[in-house]
Amino acid sequence: MAVLSVLKGYNKSFWTSNVIELFERWAWYGFYLAFPLFLVGSTDTGALGFSNAEKGAIMGTGSALLYFLPVITGAIADKIGYKKVLLMAFAIYASGFYMINIFEGYALVYFAFIWTCVGGAFFKPIISAMIAKTTTDETASIGFGIFYMMVNIGGFIGPFIAGALLKLSWEYVFYMAIAAIGVNVLLTLFMFKEPGRDDDGTSLGQNILKAFVDIYTTLKNWKYVMFLVIMILFWSAFNQLYYSFGIFVDQWIDTTVVYNGLHAVWPWLAETIGDKGTISAVTMTSMDSFFIIVFQIMVSAFVMRFRPLAAMMGGILVLAGGLCLMFSMQSGWLILLGILIFALGEMGSSPKFTEYVGKIAPASQKALYMGTSFLPVAAGHKVAGWLSGDFYERISDKFFLLQKEVAQRGFDFPAEYSDTFTKNDFFAQAAEKMNMTQVELTNYLWQNYHPSNIWMAFSGIAVSAVVFLWLYDRFVMGGK
Template sequence: MALVAVLKNYNKSFWTSNTIELFERWAWYGFYLAFPIFLVSSSETGALGFSNGEKGAIMGTGSALLYFLPVITGAIADKVGYKKILLLAFAIYASGFYMINIFNSYALVYFAFVWTCVGGAFFKPIISAMIAKTTNDETASIGFGIFYMMINIGGFIGPFIAGALLKLSYEYVFYMAIAAIGVNVLITMFFFKEPGREKDDSNLFQNIIQAFKNIWITLQNWKFVLFLVIMILFWTAFNQLYYSFGIFVDQWVDTSLVYNGLHAVWPWLAETIGDNGTISAVSMTSMDSFFIIVFQLMVSAFVMRFRPLAAMMGGILVLSGGLGLMFATQSGWLILLGVLIFALGEMGSSPKFTEYVGKIAPADKKALYMGTSFLPIAAAHKLAGWLSGDFYEGISDKYFLLQKEVAKRGLNFPADFSEEFTKNDFFSQAAEKMNMSQVELTNFLWKSYHPSNIWIVFSGIAVSAVVFLWLYDRFVIGKK
C-alpha cells in the first residue's frame, strides 16, 4: 500500500515525461544498436560497407558530443523553455534518422549522425530535469527508479522490434525510429506542460558562459577529477556493447541453437525475430535491457548494503567477466550468458556511479558535480570509437583477417570494396578459391587468427578500472 500511496503523489507532468523518455529510448536504441552493423555490413544487403575505422570515427565523435553538449543545451532549455526545445530536438532527431537512411557517402553519414546526436543533446537534460522538478524528497527515489525502468523498457522494445524489421530492410529500422519520435511530437504538443522557471535576468550567452564556469569550479577538486579519469576506462569498456558486440556477433557467432531453443518453447517469437533460423545481433544485444528490466530491483536491493565505491568495483569486475564471455566464444547460448553477466555488472555499477558523485559533492554544488559527471562518458565514447575502429579491425574483423589470409596465399582480389565488389562477394569468392564453404572459412579464420582475443583488451580495460578504483579508495579517499 505504501508504494501505491507514493505512486498517487506523481502528477501528470511526471508520467508525461516518463512516457516521452520511453519513446525516445525506443527510437534511439532501436536505431543505435543496428547502426554499427548498418555502417560496416556488405553494401548489397542495404548497408554501407564502411570500414571499422570509419564506423568508430562516426560513432565516437557523435556520441561524445551527445554527452558533452548538454552542458550548453541544458542552459539553452532553461532560458528558451522546455517544450520548444523538446520539439526542436525531435525535429533534429527525425531529420537525422531520415538523412542517415538516404545518404551513402562517409562524409554525409558522418554529418547526419552528428546532427542526430545534437538532437539527442537537446533532449537529454530536459526529461531528467522534469523528473527532478516533479518529485520531492519522499518520491524522488521511486520516481527516478521508474524513470530508469522506462529507459530500459524503451531500450529493449526498440532493438527488439528493430531485430525483426531487419528481415525486411534496414530502412524500416529508420522508419520505426522516426515513427517513435513522431509519437513524442504529439505527446509534447498536447500533453506536455511547461514547468515553472525561476526568473533569470541574464541572457543566453551569459547562461552558457556560466555553465562552463561551473564545470571549471568542479574541476578544481583534484580528487574528483582523478575519479572521473578512472571512470573513463569503465565507460570505454562498457560502450563496446554498442560499438563492437553487434558486429562481432554478426560476423562470428552461430545463433541457430538459440533460435532452435526459443522455437521449441515459443515458435511465434522465434519466427518473428528470427531470420533463416538465426537470431539477429541486434536482438541478442537488446537482451541487456531485458535482463535489467527483470533483475534491476533484486540487484539494487543486494548492492545497497555496500559502499557506492565498493559496489562499483564489484559491479565493474562482474561486467568485465561478462564482456570477456561475450567476445570469447562462437556459442550463441554462452554469448547470452555473457550478456546476462554483463547486465548484472552494469546494474551493480552504473547507478552507483551517480550515487557516488552525489555523495562526494559538496551540499551546495551537487548539481554542478552531477553535470560534470557526464564528461568522462563523453570522453569514453570518443575512446571507445577509436578502440572499436582500426584497433578492433586488426584483431577481430572477419574481412580484414581474410584479406591477410588471401595475401598469404597469393590470391588476387580487388584492393578495395565497392558496389561492384562487395564484402560478401569477397568472402564467397575467397571461400570458393580456397575450396571451403563459407561456414568452413569462418571457422578456419576463427581458429587461425583468434579474433576472440579482443576480449582480453576489453575485459582488461574494465579490470584496470577496478584496480585504479581500489588504489583511489585506498590511497586517495582513505588518506586523511
C-alpha cells in the same frame, strides 16, 4: 499501500514525461544498436560497407558530443522553454534518421549522425529535469526508479523490433525510429505541460558561461578529476556493447541454437524475430536491457549494503567477466550468459557512479559535481570509438583477417570494395577458391587468427579501472 499512495501522487506531467522518455529510448536504441552494423555491413544488404575505423570515428565523435553538449542545451532549454526545445529536438532527430537512411558517402553520414546527436543533446537534459521538477523528497526515489525503468523498456523494445525489421530492409529500422519520434511529437503538442521556470534575469550567454565556469570550479578538485579519469576506462569498456559487440556477433557467432531453443518453447516468437533460423545481432544485444528490466530491483537491493565505490568495483569486475564471455565464445547460449553477466555488472556499477559523485561532492556544490559527471561518459565514448576502429579491426574483423589470409595465399582480389564487388562477394569468392563453405571459412579464420583475443583488451580495460579505483580508494580517499 505506501507505494500505491506515492504512485497516486504523481501528476500528469510526470507520467507524460516518462512515456516520452520511453518512446525516445525506443527510437534511439532501436537505431543505435543497429547503427554499427549498418555502417560496416556489406553494401548488397543495404548497408554502407565502411571500415571499422570509419565506424569508430563517426560513432565516437557523435556520441561524445551527445553527452557533452547538454551543458549548453540545458541552459538553452531553461531560457526558451522545454516544450519548444523538445519539438526542436524531435525535428532534428527525425531529419537525422532520414538523412542517415538516404546518405551513402562517409562525410555525409558523419554529418547526419552528428546532426542526430545534437537532437539527442537537446532532448537529454529535459526529461530528467522534468522528473526532478514533478517529484518531492518523498517521491523522488520511486520517481527516478520509474524513469530508469522506462529507459530500459524503451531500450529493449526498440532494438528487439529493429532486429525483426532487418529481415525486411534497413529502411524499416529508420522508419521505426522516425515513427517513435512522431509519437513523441504528438505527446509533446497535446499532453506535455510546460513547467514553471525561475527567471534570474541572466541572459542565455551568461547561463552558458556559468555552466563552463562551474565545470572549471569542480575540476580544480584534483581528487575528483582523478576519479573521473579512472571512470573513462570503465565507460570505454562498457560502450563496446554498442560499438563492437553487434559486429562480433554478426561476423562470428552462429545463433541457430538460440533460435532453435526459442522455437521449441515459443515458435511464433522465434519465427517473428528470427531470420532463416537465426537471431540477429541487434536482437541479441537488446537482451542487456531485458535483463536490467528483470533484475534491477534485486541487484539494487543487494548492492545497497555496500559503499558506492566498493559496489562500483565489484560491478565493473562482474562486467569484465561478461565481456570475456561475450567476445571469446562462438556458442549462442554462452553469449547470452555473457550478456546476462554484463548486465548484472552494469546494474551494480553504473547507478553507483552517480551516487558516489553525489556523496563526495561538497554540500554546497552537489549540483555542480553532478553536472560534470557526464565528462567521463563523453570521453569514454570517444575512446570507445577508437578501440572499436582500427584496433578492433586488426584483431577481430573477419574481412580484415580474410584479406591477410588471401594475401598469404597469393589470391588476386580487387583492392577495395565497390557496388560490384562487395564484402559478401569477397567472402563468397574467397571461400570458393579455398574449397571451403562459408561456415568452414569462418571457423578456419576463428581457429587460425583468434579474433576472440579482443576480449583480453576489453576485459583488461575494465579490470584496470577496478585496480585504479582500489588504489584511489586506498591511498587517495583513505577508504572513505
